[in-house]
Amino acid sequence: MESENKLERSEFSSVWKDGGNIKFGMKLDLVKHLLQQREDPQWTSCKQRMLSVLDLSNATGPLVILDVGCGLGIDALAMAEQLGRSSHGGRIVGIDWNSEMLSYAQNSLQDVELPQNVTVEFVKADVTNLDTIADESFDLIRADITLQHIKLDDALKELSRVLKKGGRLATLEGSVGGFWSSDEFVSSTYNRCMPTSPLGGTGIQLYLSVRNYGFSVSHFETSAMVNTGASLLSADPDGVKLKGIAKMLVGKQVLSEEEVEKYTESYLTAAKEDLVLSLGFIMLQISTKN
Ligand SMILES: C[S@@+](CC[C@H](N)C(=O)[O-])C[C@H]1O[C@@H](n2cnc3c(N)ncnc32)[C@H](O)[C@@H]1O
Numbered sequence: 001m002e003s004e005n006k007l008e009r010s011e012f013s014s015v016w017k018d019g020g021n022i023k024f025g026m027k028l029d030l031v032k033h034l035l036q037q038r039e040d041p042q043w044t045s046c047k048q049r050m051l052s053v054l055d056l057s058n059a060t061g062p063l064v065i066l067d068v069g070c071g072l073g074i075d076a077l078a079m080a081e082q083l084g085r086s087s088h089g090g091r092i093v094g095i096d097w098n099s100e101m102l103s104y105a106q107n108s109l110q111d112v113e114l115p116q117n118v119t120v121e122f123v124k125a126d127v128t129n130l131d132t133i134a135d136e137s138f139d140l141i142r143a144d145i146t147l148q149h150i151k152l153d154d155a156l157k158e159l160s161r162v163l164k165k166g167g168r169l170a171t172l173e174g175s176v177g178g179f180w181s182s183d184e185f186v187s188s189t190y191n192r193c194m195p196t197s198p199l200g201g202t203g204i205q206l207y208l209s210v211r212n213y214g215f216s217v218s219h220f221e222t223s224a225m226v227n228t229g230a231s232l233l234s235a236d237p238d239g240v241k242l243k244g245i246a247k248m249l250v251g252k253q254v255l256s257e258e259e260v261e262k263y264t265e266s267y268l269t270a271a272k273e274d275l276v277l278s279l280g281f282i283m284l285q286i287s288t289k290n
Contacts, residue, residue: 005254007245009195013149018099024247028240031104034071036235042225046282047144050172051078053219053286054140057085063139066162068127068155069146070094073105076120077112079142084115090139092118095125128154136164144172148202152209160213160289169215169287175203177225177280183270189263193254194245203283215287227278229271242267 014020021028037043056063056079063083067076076094083090096102105122114120125132127143128150141163147155159169176197181187199205207217227235236242246264249255255263270276 005252006193007195007248007252007254009148009197011248011252012195016098016149018097023244024251026240026244026247028244030098030100031072033235034074034101038074040231040235042223046172046223046225046284047075047078049221049223050075050142050144050170050284051082053284054079054082054142054168054170056082059083059086059088059090062088063090064137065090065092066138066141067092067094068141068143068159069149070096070105070122071098071101071146073101073108073120073122075142075144076105076122077108077114080114080118080120084118086117089115089117092120093138094120094122095127095130096122097124097126099124128158130158130162133162135161136167137162139164139167140170141167142170145174147171147206148173152202152205156210156213160215163289165289167289168218169210169289171203171206171283171285171287173201173203173206173283173285174225175201175222175281175283177201177278179276179278181267181270181276183266183275186263186266186270186276189255189259190267193249203281203285206285206287207283210285210287214290216290217285218288219286220283222281222283225280225282229274229276232276232278233268233271239268 015028015030021030065079067079070076073094076092080092094105102122102124109120141159163169174197179187179190207220210217242264246260249260250257
């Protein structure tokens with residue numbers, strides 16, 4: 001089947017909408033997906049680096065913090081621990097529009113002892129519509145790997161509105177990367193059919209566009225994110241993501257049943273033999289509201 005078609009990034013992002021992770025009779029376990037990510041030392045070091053850049057334990061006054069797309073609430077709790085070591089403490093609000101993420105985050109509050117000077121709450125909300133939140137409510141907004149799922153202009157407009165003047169917007173986002181395999185069929189099929197990062201990816205777009213929303217970039221740094229065949233397999237041991245993508249490719253007539261079967265088999269063989277490699281960049285950026 002010849003087609004210029006490919007999967008769109010928005011088709012991947014749609015898994016985060018309530019019920020969007022159940023497709024073709026299969027369920028992508030989003031909780032497991034995010035927990036697995038935390039086992040990758042590359043991610044752990046990006047998350048640690050973000051905490052040290054934020055330096056919350058040295059805050060000079062009480063902070064009100066918004067964690068956008070808080071997912072399982074792990075970052076909100078790590079920030080609470082750090083903020084608790086400051087003399088002033090503060091309040092952390094995690095928002096997410098996915099019910100499963102929110103209930104995991106809310107449950108996790110029962111298992112931790114928060115510092116006495118910090119409160120944490122998790123609220124269901126869509127970041128592009130924060131109507132119930134007053135202008136200039138937060139000192140710090142953090143958004144890790146969330147803005148890539150949202151129309152950047154809509155999110156930045158709303159985040160700029162609810163952030164105080166002089167407040168910080170901290171983001172962790174991917175930028176362009178690549179995928180290679182010594183199996184040329186796997187490499188060319190992947191690169192032809194998988195979504196591309198438009199205009200360099202969200203990390204680069206954030207760098208270029210935050211000033212349109214009243215921010216200055218005050219800090220940025222990048223880390224490489226490398227996935228080998230072994231790490232790609234361990235992120236999807238039951239092949240749920242691979243099978244889901246295969247169904248999407250057939251459903252959208254990007255590939256025929258036969259092509260997709262050949263592709264998934266060759267991909268798995270190449271990954272098992274460690275003959276695939278993907279490389280991307282994660283940009284950590286702090287933008288200050290003027
Ligand atoms: C890849 S996860 C990242 C979770 C967490 N920040 C982390 O680093 O582990 C993206 C999160 O953004 C949330 N999300 C996506 N679009 C959203 C929107 N419009 N409003 C609120 N949350 C959203 C998803 O439900 C998901 O929990």
